[in-house]
Amino acid sequence: MARTVPRPEMTLAEKAYVPEIVKGLKVTMGHFLRGLFTPETLPVQSYPETPSVIPRNYRAKHRLMKRPDGEPRCVACMMCSTACPANCITIQAGESADDRIEKKPVKFEIDLLVCVFCGLCAEACPVDAIRMDTRIVALAADSREKFKVGLKDLMSWEPKDYPDNDTQSQKAPGGLLNAEAKKQWGIS
Amino acid sequence: MIDFDLPFLLAIAKFALVFIPLCLIPICIFMERKGASLMQDRYGPNRANIPLLGGIRLFGFVQNLPDGIKLFTKENFIPRGAHTFWYLLAPMIPLAVALLTPSVIPWFGPMVVEGSRGLATVSGQILDADSGVLVLFALSGLSIYGVVLGAWASNSKYALLGGMRASAQMISYEVSMGLSAAGIFLIVGSFSLTQIVEWQAAHTWGIVVQPVGFVLFLTSLFAETGRAPFDMAEGESEIVAGYFVEYSAIRFGLFYMGEYAHIAIAGALLSTLFLGGYQIPFMDTEAVRANLGFVSGAIVAAVGLSCLGIAYMVRRWARIYSRMQTTDAVDRKREYNILNGAFSVIGLGLLAVAAALMVLVHPAKGGLGAADIWPLWVNLGTAAVQVGTLVVKILAICWIFVWVRWTLPRFRYDQVMALGWKIMLNIALVNLLVTAVVAKLVKG
Numbered sequence: 330m331a332r333t334v335p336r337p338e339m340t341l342a343e344k345a346y347v348p349e350i351v352k353g354l355k356v357t358m359g360h361f362l363r364g365l366f367t368p369e370t371l372p373v374q375s376y377p378e379t380p381s382v383i384p385r386n387y388r389a390k391h392r393l394m395k396r397p398d399g400e401p402r403c404v405a406c407m408m409c410s411t412a413c414p415a416n417c418i419t420i421q422a423g424e425s426a427d428d429r430i431e432k433k434p435v436k437f438e439i440d441l442l443v444c445v446f447c448g449l450c451a452e453a454c455p456v457d458a459i460r461m462d463t464r465i466v467a468l469a470a471d472s473r474e475k476f477k478v479g480l481k482d483l484m485s486w487e488p489k490d491y492p493d494n495d496t497q498s499q500k501a502p503g504g505l506l507n508a509e510a511k512k513q514w515g516i517s
Numbered sequence: 518m519i520d521f522d523l524p525f526l527l528a529i530a531k532f533a534l535v536f537i538p539l540c541l542i543p544i545c546i547f548m549e550r551k552g553a554s555l556m557q558d559r560y561g562p563n564r565a566n567i568p569l570l571g572g573i574r575l576f577g578f579v580q581n582l583p584d585g586i587k588l589f590t591k592e593n594f595i596p597r598g599a600h601t602f603w604y605l606l607a608p609m610i611p612l613a614v615a616l617l618t619p620s621v622i623p624w625f626g627p628m629v630v631e632g633s634r635g636l637a638t639v640s641g642q643i644l645d646a647d648s649g650v651l652v653l654f655a656l657s658g659l660s661i662y663g664v665v666l667g668a669w670a671s672n673s674k675y676a677l678l679g680g681m682r683a684s685a686q687m688i689s690y691e692v693s694m695g696l697s698a699a700g701i702f703l704i705v706g707s708f709s710l711t712q713i714v715e716w717q718a719a720h721t722w723g724i725v726v727q728p729v730g731f732v733l734f735l736t737s738l739f740a741e742t743g744r745a746p747f748d749m750a751e752g753e754s755e756i757v758a759g760y761f762v763e764y765s766a767i768r769f770g771l772f773y774m775g776e777y778a779h780i781a782i783a784g785a786l787l788s789t790l791f792l793g794g795y796q797i798p799f800m801d802t803e804a805v806r807a808n809l810g811f812v813s814g815a816i817v818a819a820v821g822l823s824c825l826g827i828a829y830m831v832r833r834w835a836r837i838y839s840r841m842q843t844t845d846a847v848d849r850k851r852e853y854n855i856l857n858g859a860f861s862v863i864g865l866g867l868l869a870v871a872a873a874l875m876v877l878v879h880p881a882k883g884g885l886g887a888a889d890i891w892p893l894w895v896n897l898g899t900a901a902v903q904v905g906t907l908v909v910k911i912l913a914i915c916w917i918f919v920w921v922r923w924t925l926p927r928f929r930y931d932q933v934m935a936l937g938w939k940i941m942l943n944i945a946l947v948n949l950l951v952t953a954v955v956a957k958l959v960k961g
Contacts, residue, residue, distance in 0.1 A: 347732070350925065357556045357924040364555035365830075369837045373559050378843040 383464040385492075388448045390465040391439055393483040394458050395501035397510040400425075401484060403458040405432040409450035417443035418450060437483060441468055441476045457497060523630050523893070524637035531643045534624045535616055537908065538781035543581045545777040545915050551577055552919040571855045572848050588770035596672060596763045603670035608761075608768040610663030611775025618656045618782045620644045623711040624907060625795050625900035626802035630893065640711060641795065641900070649710040650702070653786060654695060657741065660779060661687045664743075664750060664760045667772070671763035679759030682930060683750035686740055689937035690747075694737035696945035700730040700952040701790055706960075714794035718801035723791035729948045731791045733941055735917075738783040740937070742776065744918055746925040749933055784914035785907065792910055795903035802899065809898045810878030814871040816902060821867030828860035 342348045364371055374381065383389065394402040405422035423435035451461050463486065470476050488504030500510035554561025562580035566572040573579065595601060623641040630639055646652060661684055668680025701723045702708060705716040717723055724731045740747040751759035761772045788794055797805060797812070805812050835853035839846065878898070928936065 350921075353924045354920060357920065360558055361552060361555045364558060364560075366833075367837075368560070368834065369841065371558050371560065375560070375563075375843065378845045379841060380844070 381466075383466060385462050385464070387464065387466070388446045388451075388461045390441065390463045390468060391444075391450070391459055391461050391478075391483060392463050392486050393437065393480065394460060394497055395484055397500050397502065397507055397514050398516045399502045400427070401434060401437070401458065401480065402456055403434050403437060403454075404430060404456055405434045405437075406455060408453040408455060409459055412449045412453035414447060414449065415443050415445045417441075417445075434480065437480045438477050439483065441478060442473060462491075522633035524632040524639050527628075527630065527639045531624075531639075534643060534904070535619050537624070537904075538615055538619055538778045538785070541781040541908070541911065541915070542774050542777045543578075544912065545780055545919075546581060546584075547578050548912075548916055549777075549919050549922075550580065552916070553923050556920075556923045566852070572852050573855055574852065575856070585770075588767050588773075591766035593768060594763075594765040598672040599763065600670040600672070603666055604763075605768075607663050607667030607670055608764065608771035608775075610666065611660040612771050612778060614656055614660040614663070615775055615778030615782060618653055619785065621646065621649045621652045621656075621710065622782075622785045622789060622907075623649075623714055623794060625903035626715070627711060628896040628900060630896055641903070642711060645711070647707070647709045650698070650708050650713070650790075653710070654691075657779070657782060657786075658687065658691060660775065663772070663775065667764065668760035673763050675756040675758070676760050676762045678756045679750045679752070679762070682756075683743060683760060686743075686747060686749050686933060686937070689934060690737045690740035690941075693733055693937060693941040693945045694741060696942070696949055697727075697730045697733035697737060698790055699949050700727045703949075703952050703956050710789050710794070714789060714796060715802075717793045718796045722793045727791065727948075727952065729944065730952075733945050733948065734791065735787060736941065738787060739918070739921065740933070742779045742783050742918070744776075744780070745922040746927045747933055748927055749930055752927075780915055780918050781911055784911035784918075787914055788907060788910035792914075794910075795907040797902070797906050802903070805899050805902055806895055809895055809902070810875050813878065813898055813902055814873075814875035816905060817867050817874060818871035821864045821871060824860045824864030824867060828857050828864060831857045831860065 396402050403420075404425075405420055407420055407422075410416075410418035410420050417440040419436065419438040419440075420434050421436035422432045425431060425433040446461070448461055450459050468476070488498050488501050488507075491498040493499065493505060496506060498504060499506040501507065504510075551561045562577035563574055565577075565580040565583050566574040567579055567582075595604060620643040625641040627638050627640050629636055631637075642649060644652070664683045665680040668676040668678075668683075701713065704723075704726055705713045707713065707716075713723075720726075739745075743750050756762075761769050764772060796802070800812070831853050835850065835857070838849055838853070843849070878894075
């Protein structure tokens with residue numbers, strides 16, 4: 330049994346158009362004056378001039394974490410490229426110069442046009458080497474090739490752009506904890 | 518042999534008034550865009566600027582410049598199967614009509630000047646015809662031909678539907694438009710627009726004696742100019758863009774400019790019939806002539822004060838803007854400094870000019886010149902004051918057009934027809950009947 334919803338009856342004033350139109354005009358004029366005299370209250374963001382505040386846990390462009398000596402933390406275990414549903418990560422493993430570590434990536438390439446920003450690579454990484462917390466969301470380039478970012482690009486971040494309590498980032502060269510970490514690792 | 522005496526020269530000079538609605542087009546577009554954006558809680562156009570002039574944006578007014586350049590330089594596309602001649606002709610009609618119609622609008626009161634053959638009266642209309650208002654109605658009805666012709670010639674079903682809707686709507690609302698204006702003709706007893714304005718100056722504004730006629734006329738004008746809530750000729754969800762869907766570049770721009778010119782003409786017509794035309798409230802032409810120095814001074818002072826008001830708003834915006842964390846703070850600060858300085862200087866300058874006008878322009882002081890050109894000075898000054906008054910009234914009405922467009926949702930097509938034929942026509946007829954009876958009783 331269908332339920333009938335009664336339509337609201339219009340009053341005489343509503344049927345006569347004009348009083349309702351005057352009400353509507355009042356509303357729009359209120360908005361106009363508000364925008365004219367208090368533009369700061371408008372729910373508007375002048376995008377490139379006032380940058381968006383993007384939370385740290387937003388999945389943005391990737392970065393590769395660095396050891397205290399500036400080498401990539403990545404051990405080329407291929408977990409991320411295996412987990413990647415879009416197959417956008419290409420890794421070539423090479424021998425690490427450090428005796429304590431077996432492998433390092435010679436080539437680490439992410440095709441950002443193919444990436445779906447699912448975050449599974451960061452989840453899969455056993456050594457916390459790949460993160461997606463750069464807050465870089467405006468990706469732009471003039472050719473498809475330039476969207477394939479390599480080791481150099483992924484590691485070109487500065488510890489000062491990350492919070493002080495982010496200990497893994499601060500251990501990288503230039504970070505607050507770099508000297509301490511170097512001593513711990515036995516690197517001069 | 519033509520003798521170039523003063524009345525003849527003035528009659529030639531009056532042709533410059535034709536371009537007033539054309540000059541109002543960019544102002545109307547600016548009002549439309551900025552009004553729309555602020556009513557929708559956004560900033561509106563604020564990117565276009567002139568780098569050579571310190572990056573000024575003039576609150577978005579500069580946006581007209583890139584828009585115009587874009588329209589002029591885009592490809593003029595002619596669709597396959599279009600009737601090329603009519604297709605190219607159609608966009609010219611609305612703008613041509615918009616250039617013709619100001620010729621019958623009285624821009625200033627009739628002035629009496631001394632020519633080589635004695636005193637001659639120079640009318641405020643370029644085309645001083647007793648049937649002035651009929652010419653005006655006929656001309657403004659012509660602009661629909663551009664719409665229908667363009668729609669038909671562009672060989673597109675969507676355009677044709679838009680054109681048909683526009684013409685049907687035009688026919689429906691022309692009727693109630695004519696009938697609602699007929700009341701004022703009955704009361705005044707003349708079709709001459711100058712006489713209608715003079716009657717209003719002598720008695721009272723048309724809106725007071727014909728309030729119902731005013732509302733009906735305004736509504737019909739919305740429909741006549743094809744503006745929301747009666748923008749049946751357009752309709753993104755139904756017929757893509759309407760009658761100009763196949764037009765690109767400046768041919769589309771001509772339709773676009775024709776629409777705004779039509780609004781300016783509609784504003785001139787409405788203010789002439791119902792809002793006292795070129796008359797300043799409570800001052801007829803004689804009063805303006807007698808106190809020309811004071812009146813012109815007061816007007817210039819009002820403009821100067823509004824410039825100072827704009828400068829104040831600029832300072833206010835600059836304060837608000839400096840609190841926001843933006844990357845273009847330096848540019849904006851420079852721009853606001855330039856605007857603040859410019860408007861302050863212009864405002865103060867105009868106040869000084871106003872004071873000078875009030876003191877100097879007086880027959881006893883000899884005016885700004887010898888006594889023999891004083892009458893001409895008074896005539897031209899009065900005409901300038903009255904043209905300015907009419908332009909202010911037109912702009913106010915244009916603002917109402919914008920305001921209503923961004924307030925009301927559009928009617929469905931059958932609702933437009935029902936409103937036109939079943940409601941407005943009846944009210945207009947009853948209004949006309951009552952007016953006729955009352956006018957007969959009062960005037961005898």
